[in-house]
Amino acid sequence: MIDPSLMTDLARLDFAWITSMHIIYPPLTIGLAAFLFFSEWRWLKTNDDEWYRLTRFFEKLFIINFGAGVATGITMEMSFGILFAPFSQAAGPFFGNILGYETITAFMYEAGFIGLMIFGWGKIGKKMHLFATFNVAFSSMLSAMWILVANSWMQTPTGVHLEKGLFLVDNWTHAIFNPNFLTAFPHMLIACFEIGLFFVASISALMVYKNRHAKMFMRTLTASIMALVIVAPLQVYMGDTLGRTVAKYDPAALAAMEGHWHTYNADGSPNTSWNVIAWPNEEKGTNDFQIAIPHVLSLLEDHKWVSTVPGLDQFKKADRPPVVVPFYSFRIMAAAGAALMLVAFWALFLRLRGQFTAEKLQRHPWFLRTVIFSSTLPYIAIWTGWWTREVARQPWLINGLMRTSEGVSQMSIGAEIVWFIGFMFFDLLVWFGAWYFFSKLIRKGPDMNTKVIHGVTPEPMHLGDMPNEEVPEGKPLFERPTL
Structure with a gap:
């Protein structure tokens, strides 16, 4: 007899691995595509060849990341049917259609223009090539939008009703623009910009640190890190907005x-203390240890000094999500976001003081080292943010409508383990391949020898392509040139 809870846990663990290995690629694709559009626009605007070489260098890194994202995305699409067949069947009328829209309106759109962006240098006009790069960036954002529509609907399922085991759509507008999507998509999109900007900034800082084309890479370091002065604080703001949405529509999550177990204090007053750090004990329904600050939880969730924030004691034990993972992953995500914001402000401080040049940064390299190290933080933030989002929704697959245990495929333990090992091997193979080629290209650096393409390269004319002109009678077809 197969233990249903074991099957559920294995399926969740398998899918957690698949999504964690996939999600490191699409956000960078989106953020890097947007930066490529900016750098290519700078080349057209200034006619500065260094911007061209920088664009071509980061474009190669983009191609590797894009390929890895496509490969791991295929395994994730497969896993829906393999691991969660009942869910895929029941949610198909909405969830399946949304993934289909993503394929048709975003992925195929992106695939068409990415060919022009990669192979169009010298074959199409400069403005047309810039247009292709813009469409790659825009279509990648459109892809993220559809994915967040599907996932956010699982958080706040609106616009549907359950009939004969199927979630049928009553109102497409309400289902697509569900409450969670309206704040989750901007939060994720800004995270994509942030990871792309820090990717560019960290590689540029490495080149400046090693004094390899330092003055040229100061262009991308300055552009990316100054953009982060706006993007990083905006991400913190959107995180707060999304937190308030979660508090309103999914208070258990x-x-x-927050590791918030008790709604009221011993004296009957609302418990609005915020746990800076704690060790939750799910069996006892309390924290074994905690450091809390009064009133901060209310300020964070309601922007009030005192308000009632529901604790886990307001929900049945069977409906409570796990606490340890979302509690700590949420704090790691928030800490990473705050650290990224501080790095951006540090850069702004240096620039205002006139210290943001290659020579001065090389004499005081701690900033460059910090930026290089900080390239890991956006990945940590995206990972932990996604874990927070998915684990805090448990035990629901579709919040309040379908439990995870109801959506798991019925297969043997052995089959589940085989799929897990297979997915793990494939994803690790892609990961090692991607980082091997990343490091190889970064070590090689930008191509400084190839001639810059300023216009459309004419195709070579073959003999069969020559115009069919009549030759006057008595005149030879070819004449010997006069010396």
Whole structure:
């Protein structure tokens, strides 16, 4: 007899691995595509060849990341049917259609223009090539939009009703623009810009640190890090907005993220203390250890000094999400976001003081080292943010409508383990391949020898392509040139 809870846990663990290995690629694709559009626009605007060489260098890194994202995305699409067949069947009328829209309106759109962007240098006009790069960036954002529509609907399922085991759509507008999507998509999109900007900034800082084309890479370092002065604080703001959405529509998830067990204090007053750090004990329904600050939880969730924030004691034990993972992953995500914001402000401080040049940064390299190290933080933030989002929704697959245990495929333990090992091997193979080629290209650096393409390269004319002109009678077809 197969233990249903074991099957559920294995399926969740398998899918957690698949999504964690996939999600490191699409956000960078989106953020890097947007930066490529900016750098190519700078080349057209200034006619500065260094911007051309920088664009071509980062474009190669983009191609590697894009390929890895496509490969791991295929395994994730497969895993829906393999690991969660009942869910895929029941949610197909909405969830399946949304993934289909993503393929048709975003992925195929992106695939068409990415060919022009990669192979169009010298074959199409400069403005047309810039247009292709813009469409790659825009279509990648459109892809993220559809994915967030599908995932956010699982958080706040609106616009549907359950009939004969199927979630049928009553109102497409309500289902697509569900409450969670309206704040989750901007939060994720800004995270994509942030990871792309820090990717560019960290590689540029490495080149400046090693004094390899330092003055040229100061262009991308300055552009990316100054953009982060706006993007990083905006991400913190959108995180707060999304937190308030979660508090309104899924208070159990918010309580798990905050390790908030008890709604009221011993004296009957609302418990609005915020746990800076704690060790949740799910069996006892309390924290074994905690350091809390009064009133801060209310300020964070309601922007009030005192308010009632529901604790986990307001929900049945069977409906409570796990606490340890969302509690700590949420704090790691928030800490990473705050650290990224501080790095951006440090850069702004240096620039205002006139210290943001290659020579001065090389004499005081701690900033460059910090930026290089900080390239890991956006990945940590995206990972932990996604874990917070997915684990805090448990035990629901579709919040309040379908439990995870109801959506798991019925297969043997052995089959589940085989799929897990297969997915793990494939994803690790892609990961090692991607980082091997990343490091190889970064070590090689930008191509400084190839001639810059300023216009459309004419195709070579073959003999059969020559115009069919009549030759006057008595005149030879070819004449010997006069010396």
